[in-house]
Amino acid sequence: MISLAPRITGQGLSIESWFTRGVEPLSPMNDDNLAFLEALSNDLMKSPSAKIHPELVALGFWLRKRNIQNMFESTLRQTSKVMHKPLGTVVHFTPANVDTMFVYSWVCSLLCGNNNIVRVATAQSDIKDVLLNTLDRLFQIPQFSVVAKRNWFISYDKSSGLSGQLSSFADARVIWGGDESVNSIRALPCKPRCRDISFADRFSATILDLRQVDESQSLEDLAQRLWRDTVPYEQQACSSPRLVYFLGDTPVLLSVLARLNELASQTEISITQKNNQLVTMQLAQSTDADCEILMQDRVCAISVSGITETMLGWHNGEKVFYVRHLDEPEAMFTDSLDKLQTLSYLGLSEHDKLKVLSHPSISGIDRIVPVGQALDFTPVWDGFDLVGQLCRKVSIF
Missing domain, CATH: 3.40.309.10 (Aldehyde Dehydrogenase; Chain A, domain 2)
Structure with a gap:
């Protein structure tokens, strides 16, 4: 059973209808996505409920407009010789024990212009609740409707079979978890050109x-x-x-x-x-x-x-x-x-x-x-260049 986590954008849609409803991905570094991330940054750094969690404050600081521009603009810059295009829809399978780490890879995918479905673990967590409630509140602002309908946060029991449905439609899968969990997701059938980015036991x-x-x-x-x-x-x-x-x-x-x-x-x-x-x-x-x-x-x-x-x-x-x-x-x-x-x-x-x-x-x-910078996230993580993996690089001759 799909449950709200805390709200499903496009509530009432089936997995199949979400993928086939004709909502095209956005261009990389789209203004709507940048404005949304700036609002999320401000909320996490100022909200009393977020400020009691160092992980959320750190996330808000990382999402500052200048930091995002410094990390992503040069990589995703369009030139006369190279054009970056989104892959389509990226499905994220998140870990249960690290409440907010998955957000960083979701942000990388968002900035590449992709539509995203994020499977959030069912385990209860105060930090995760604050984060998801913050996202939900921003998604409901009319200014961010373009972002909201392209990003779906859901939770469901692992035994439901929904991971298989999601995998069959995904253009890329970002898989966080232990070795066994990662292997079980990677074993699910997917498109021939689906890209897998696996963050397993380290x-x-x-x-x-x-x-x-x-x-x-x-x-x-x-x-x-x-x-x-x-x-x-x-x-x-x-x-x-x-x-x-x-x-x-x-x-x-x-x-x-x-x-x-x-x-x-x-x-x-x-x-x-x-x-x-x-x-x-x-x-x-x-x-x-x-x-x-x-x-x-x-x-x-x-x-x-x-x-x-x-x-x-x-x-x-x-x-x-x-x-x-x-x-x-x-x-x-x-x-x-x-x-x-x-x-x-x-x-x-x-x-x-x-x-x-x-x-x-x-x-x-x-x-x-x-020492002191071990948790500072960059778009190159676990040896993966996330921007390079989550978009298509079109060469022009």
């Missing part, structure tokens, strides 16, 4: 050269930036660090963790979180003879001799960090890092970064960013 790490940090102010700043990468989405975003590699002395790391724990003390901690931390610690201790618990409080830090896929599978967020000391950055590649998405860093030189990326065994790492 994890991220940070590498800190603490030999260059020796002042309390620097430690405080580092903790603030690490916290900024950790707290949104309950550390469940693929780009939130779960591993901390460090070079330097352990006491310096402990000072950073202590400051991070002070920041965490400003948030509530549940019995479930404490239990999950305890289970993760016990599992790590049972498989790693050199395992040492560095901190067990609001923040849980577990020193390990190496990282395996099994250990990563135990990690459910909850402000848990696996910690490993390195003598040199390249030593991290003795771990299982095939699914490593983002490596945030402190103190790495350009030479260090290039040396890490040129390591022969590397099969992960799609981006390297300074």
Whole structure:
């Protein structure tokens, strides 16, 4: 059963009729879409209900008109040699555990001019409710009717079979979720030229050269930036660090963790979180003879001799960090890092970064960013150029 999430544009339409009703996509960087995103940005940054959620404030800031223009105008500029055209209709299958991350890929598709159907997870979330209510309110403004009728947010039970119907009409599918969920969607029949963009299971790490940090102010700043990468989405975003590699002395790391724990003390901690931390610690201790618990409080830090896929599978967020000391950055590649998405860093030189990326065994790492910027979304994400994937590039000779 399709349910309102919170409102279906064109309510009463069937899946098939929505695709066949003759509403053409808009041109890339269309004025109507730009005006809508500017209004959404203003609402998220000013609304009292949105301002209590850092993720929504960050989204509103990202949607600022100048930022959107800087990121997309040069890429989607029409010239005498190149024209960008929308694909048609893009279907987005969103994750249940990262409430707002899907909006970024939807915005990329919107700016490419596509019509969009966004399947929103049925799991309840205050952040998601605020976001969808904000979208709903804007969709009902007559000025944005052109945008509203081209964008449909729906929710339905996975067992309903509607994912198959959506896939059969899609010109592209953006699929967020775990490996199993992604594979189940990709197995559904689709058009021969349908494009799939899959954001499957990934994890991220940070590498800190603490030999260059020796002042309390620097430690405080580092903790603030690490916290900024950790707290949104309950550390469940693929780009939130779960591993901390460090070079330097352990006491310096402990000072950073202590400051991070002070920041965490400003948030509530549940019995479930404490239990999950305890289970993760016990599992790590049972498989790693050199395992040492560095901190067990609001923040849980577990020193390990190496990282395996099994250990990563135990990690459910909850402000848990696996910690490993390195003598040199390249030593991290003795771990299982095939699914490593983002490596945030402190103190790495350009030479260090290039040396890490040129390591022969590397099969992960799609981006390297300074600590504090791990969650900053760009149109190139998980190794995908979303603008290039979500529009057609017509060459003119």
